[in-house]
Every structure is written in structure tokens, then in C-alpha cells.
Amino acid sequence: MTTSLWKSISPQTGYPYLTEEIEVDVAIVGAGITGITSAYLLSRSGKKVAVLESGEVAGGTTGGSTGNLYSMIDKRLHHIQSKWDKETAGKVTRSRTAAVDLVEKLVQKHEIDCQFKRVPWYLFSETNEKDLTIEKEMRAAADYGLEAKMLYELPIPIKVSQALKVENQAQFDPAAFVKGLAANCDPRNCRIFENSPVHEIEKGEIHVLSTPHGKVRAKNVILATHTPKGIYALQTAIYPYREYAIAARLKSGEFPEGIFWDTEAEFHHSLRSFSKDAEQYLVVVGGHHKVGKAEDNQHFFDNLEQSARKYFDLGPVDFKWSAQHYKPADGLPFIGESPDERIYLATGFSTDGLIYGVLSAMIFADLLNGRENEWVSTYDSGRFTPVKSAKEYLKENIQVMKEYLKVLPGTSDADDFSEVDAGEGKVVDHDGQKLAVYRDEEGEVHCLSAFCSHMYCVVDWNNAEKTWDCPCHGSRFKINGEVIEGPALKPLEQKDFTS
Numbered sequence: 001m002t003t004s005l006w007k008s009i010s011p012q013t014g015y016p017y018l019t020e021e022i023e024v025d026v027a028i029v030g031a032g033i034t035g036i037t038s039a040y041l042l043s044r045s046g047k048k049v050a051v052l053e054s055g056e057v058a059g060g061t062t063g064g065s066t067g068n069l070y071s072m073i074d075k076r077l078h079h080i081q082s083k084w085d086k087e088t089a090g091k092v093t094r095s096r097t098a099a100v101d102l103v104e105k106l107v108q109k110h111e112i113d114c115q116f117k118r119v120p121w122y123l124f125s126e127t128n129e130k131d132l133t134i135e136k137e138m139r140a141a142a143d144y145g146l147e148a149k150m151l152y153e154l155p156i157p158i159k160v161s162q163a164l165k166v167e168n169q170a171q172f173d174p175a176a177f178v179k180g181l182a183a184n185c186d187p188r189n190c191r192i193f194e195n196s197p198v199h200e201i202e203k204g205e206i207h208v209l210s211t212p213h214g215k216v217r218a219k220n221v222i223l224a225t226h227t228p229k230g231i232y233a234l235q236t237a238i239y240p241y242r243e244y245a246i247a248a249r250l251k252s253g254e255f256p257e258g259i260f261w262d263t264e265a266e267f268h269h270s271l272r273s274f275s276k277d278a279e280q281y282l283v284v285v286g287g288h289h290k291v292g293k294a295e296d297n298q299h300f301f302d303n304l305e306q307s308a309r310k311y312f313d314l315g316p317v318d319f320k321w322s323a324q325h326y327k328p329a330d331g332l333p334f335i336g337e338s339p340d341e342r343i344y345l346a347t348g349f350s351t352d353g354l355i356y357g358v359l360s361a362m363i364f365a366d367l368l369n370g371r372e373n374e375w376v377s378t379y380d381s382g383r384f385t386p387v388k389s390a391k392e393y394l395k396e397n398i399q400v401m402k403e404y405l406k407v408l409p410g411t412s413d414a415d416d417f418s419e420v421d422a423g424e425g426k427v428v429d430h431d432g433q434k435l436a437v438y439r440d441e442e443g444e445v446h447c448l449s450a451f452c453s454h455m456y457c458v459v460d461w462n463n464a465e466k467t468w469d470c471p472c473h474g475s476r477f478k479i480n481g482e483v484i485e486g487p488a489l490k491p492l493e494q495k496d497f498t499s
């Protein structure tokens with residue numbers, strides 16, 4: 001089974017689940033880096049806050065990330081310069097730098113044990129095909145005062161054509177940081193509830209959030225759920241992708257401190273190391289596909305392992321995991337108030353969201369305290385950018401339209417339960433219905449409606465994680481139908497069929 005390194009090694013939290021009806025100034029849904037940093041800043045500014053988390057603190061994407069903190073961005077600063085303009089790219093860089101600095105300040109202030117370190121960030125190309133990208137990114141970094149220089153070799157055993165090095169970026173254990181910060185929210189103002197999934201939000205003058213055993217009434221709501229829960233028009237402008245990670249002990253040699261991004265490898269790898277109990281682990285992240293659109297998810301882990309072993313002497317893979325990101329159509333995240341008054345959202349972070357999550361919290365803390373925030377217009381959640389978004393918007397939404405054709409009969413993986421082997425899941429056309437059928441190792445059949453509870457797309461089987469994943473907006477479900485992540489609030493409907 002898949003488990004992230006950070007989730008496995010960080011201490012258990014043990015917050016209670018919600019069992020009563022309470023009223024607060026701000027209800028925060030989600031206890032990843034966005035939710036907990038928001039809770040920290042708001043509770044310390046005097047706001048009464050409740051955090052509702054369906055699983056555990058840092059148990060979502062934050063605990064499945066790589067733990068790198070940088071002012072640069074995955075989709076490249078020079079693309080923001082050309083798609084938007086130099087001023088916008090400058091604001092992105094400066095706001096991200098401010099968020100990295102805040103993380104450092106909080107780690108120092110509360111002595112959070114998360115191995116925070118300032119390290120260099122490298123972007124490299126193995127052949128000269130991507131030299132131009134590296135050169136453009138070098139100029140963009142220099143434009144905004146980052147300490148950047150060009151290299152022709154790296155301190156790791158991968159031969160490069162060119163590499164960009166930016167000093168003074170950072171790395172940490174993301175789960176340990178978020179748990180440490182949660183412990184330092186103002187206890188007079190902040191209550192955190194784990195295992196308290198919000199399954200309904202009744203919008204009004206006072207919003208009411210329902211969980212299985214309790215309710216929160218709040219004037220303001222922050223949907224710190226990585227993608228907003230429910231149906232929002234901006235879901236057509238953010239696209240869900242899954243990405244894969246492995247961690248293995250280095251048997252010989254040492255991996256230097258730093259964030260290493262390959263522009264070119266088939267899977268656009270990101271490499272870093274992490275030390276625990278005198279052992280050094282290599283963490284390799286890469287390989288991505290649209291949620292619900294991989295023929296064989298397991299194959300992504302195998303590829304990461306094979307390519308890492310080409311360069312490094314590794315022991316067995318101790319941890320492997322996968323996590324999700326939401327790519328925005330116009331290159332910038334959406335942070336701010338939603339069309340529903342006093343409901344705030346933060347999404348479209350791509351794979352840069354540890355920093356965008358902290359930045360969202362800084363923005364929310366200012367907005368909810370009536371303070372000016374210099375970044376708010378850059379990430380305006382209500383923006384409409386048809387020209388900047390057109391290419392991605394058309395490509396991704398045509399794909400979504402095609403997914404809806406799968407509601408038609410005769411488009412499923414199988415026509416009979418007998419075609420589903422033990423340990424396997426398939427969408428089966430049965431008696432005029434589309435069913436998501438999983439047969440466990442003991443032969444028992446688990447049967448759900450194959451229609452996603454969010455917007456009725458047909459879900460797809462994920463063989464590496466044994467989940468049902470929706471290719472339209474990224475909702476994911478356990479084999480018992482429970483929501484794991486994505487915009488869905490309700491589980492997949494149980495169907496009582498046996499075979």
C-alpha cells in the first residue's frame with residue numbers, strides 16, 4: 001500500500017472529533033498547510049476559529065508533498081512574464097519570498113522540529129534541448145533580485161547541459177511543520193477537530209457546516225480543502241493531476257542539500273534528500289497524469305524507481321505515495337472570496353502550494369481583519385482571463401466533455417461482475433446501471449454507483465491506491481464510497497448487488 005514518508009514519521013496528533021454545535025467567527029474546512037496557517041494567524045489576531053478536518057492534520061496533499069519551499073514556480077516565472085507581464089511575475093516572486101520568510105520565522109519562533117533548512121534550488125537540463133528554458137528562467141530570477149547563477153555541472157551524479165542555481169530557498173518536513181504550527185494556534189481562540197468531514201454547507205448570513213456528529217455556525221468560512229467543496233464555476237479553470245513519489249535509503253554516497261528539478265526527464269523529476277535516525281533517504285517525485293486517466297497507476301512508481309536506480313545506490317523503496325495538484329488555466333492560483341459571500345477559497349496551486357497555502361493564509365488573515373493586502377489583486381479568485389486561459393481551458397474542458405460520453409451504455413470496462421478479478425476494480429454495465437465494482441482478495445464484491453457525487457462523471461479505477469477517481473474535477477473515493485479528496489461532499493452511493 002502507499003504511505004508518504006512524512007505522514008509515516010511525524011507524530012500522531014489526536015485532536016477530537018466534533019460532537020456538539022458551536023459558533024465561531026471563522027470555520028476553516030481542511031487542516032493542511034493552508035487551513036492550519038490560516039487558523040494560526042487568525043486565532044492569534046483574536047478571531048474565534050474552528051478547524052474541521054475529515055482525516056488528520058496534514059493528512060492531505062500537504063503530507064504527500066516534497067517539502068520544498070521556493071520563490072520560483074513549477075510552470076516557470078518567464079512564462080508568467082510572457083502570459084501576464086513582468087510586474088505580475090514580480091509580484092508572484094516577492095509574495096512567494098515573503099511566504100518562505102514567514103515559514104522560517106514561525107519555525108524559529110516556536111522551535112518547530114521540522115528540519116527547516118535554507119538550501120539552494122537547481123533547475124537543470126540533461127541535454128541542450130532545454131537550454132533556452134534555463135537561460136530564460138535565469139534572467140527572470142535575476143529580474144526580481146534572486147541570487148541566481150548558471151552552472152554546467154551539479155553536485156549530484158547526473159550529467160547536465162546547463163543548470164540554474166538559486167540560493168537561499170528552503171526545505172522542511174511538511175507534516176511536522178503543520179502539526180507543530182497547529183500546536184501553537186492560540187488555544188483561547190482555536191479548536192481543531194479531526195475525523196470531522198463536512199458533508200453539507202448551508203449558506204446564509206451565518207453559514208452552517210454539518211459533520212456526522214456536530215455543526216459549526218460561522219459568519220466566515222475558509223475552504224482550505226485544496227479545491228473548493230461543492231460546485232463553483234472556477235472548477236472549469238483548474239485541472240486535477242496526480243503525481244508520484246518514492247523514498248529509499250541511500251546505501252552509499254551522500255546526496256547534497258538542495259532542491260533538484262529536472263526539466264527534461266520523461267517524468268520531470270524532483271529530487272531531494274531527508275535524514276532520519278542517521279539514515280539518508282532520497283526522495284524522488286515525478287510522473288503525472290490527469291486524475292482517473294492512467295491505464296496503470298503502479299507503472300508510475302516503477303518508472304520512478306528505475307530511473308533513480310540509474311544514478312543512485314539505493315536500498316529497497318521504503319515509502320511510495322501519490323498526491324494531487326490542481327493546475328490553473330492562466331498560470332496563477334485563485335485566492336480570495338468565492339461568489340458566495342464570506343466563503344473564501346484557495347486553489348489552483350499547481351505543485352507550488354506549500355508556499356501558496358501560506359500566502360493564502362496571509363491574505364485571509366488580512367482580509368478578515370479588514371487590513372490591506374498587497375497581493376490580493378494578483379490572485380483574485382473572481383478574475384476572468386479568457387485570452388490567458390484559452391489554450392488550457394479548451395484542451396481540458398473538451399476532455400471533460402468526452403468523459404461525460406461515458407455515461408452512455410456500452411462504454412464501461414465490463415458487462416458482468418465475473419469479469420472483475422480479485423483485487424481489481426472495474427466499471428460494470430449492469431441492468432441499465434453503471435456500477436463501480438471492486439472484488440476484494442477474499443472474493444467479496446463491493447458495489448457503488450459509478451457516478452461521481454459531485455457532477456455525475458463516471459469514476460475510474462486507480463490500481464495503485466485502490467480508489468475510485470473522477471477524471472472530470474478530481475474527486476476521489478475509497479472502496480466503501482467515502483470521499484478522500486476533491487470537490488465532492490457526498491460519498492458514492494452504495495449499491496446492493498452481489499455476484
Ligand SMILES: Cc1cc2nc3c(=O)[nH]c(=O)nc-3n(C[C@H](O)[C@H](O)[C@H](O)COP(=O)(O)OP(=O)(O)OC[C@H]3O[C@@H](n4cnc5c(N)ncnc54)[C@H](O)[C@@H]3O)c2cc1C
Nearest residue numbers: 030032033034054060061062065066067068198352353354
Ligand atoms: C507530489 C506533489 C509534491 C508536491 N511538492 C510540493 C513542494 O515541494 N512544494 C510546494 O510548495 N508544493 C508542493 N506540492 C503542492 C502542495 O503540496 C499543495 O499545493 C499543498 O499541500 C496544498 O495544501 P492545502 O492545505 O491547500 O491542501 P491539503 O494539504 O490537501 O489540505 C486539505 C485538507 O482538507 C481536508 N478536507 C477535504 N475535504 C474535507 C471535508 N469535506 N471536510 C473536512 N476536511 C476536508 C483534507 O482531508 C485535507 O487534509 C506538491 C504537490 C504534489 C501533488
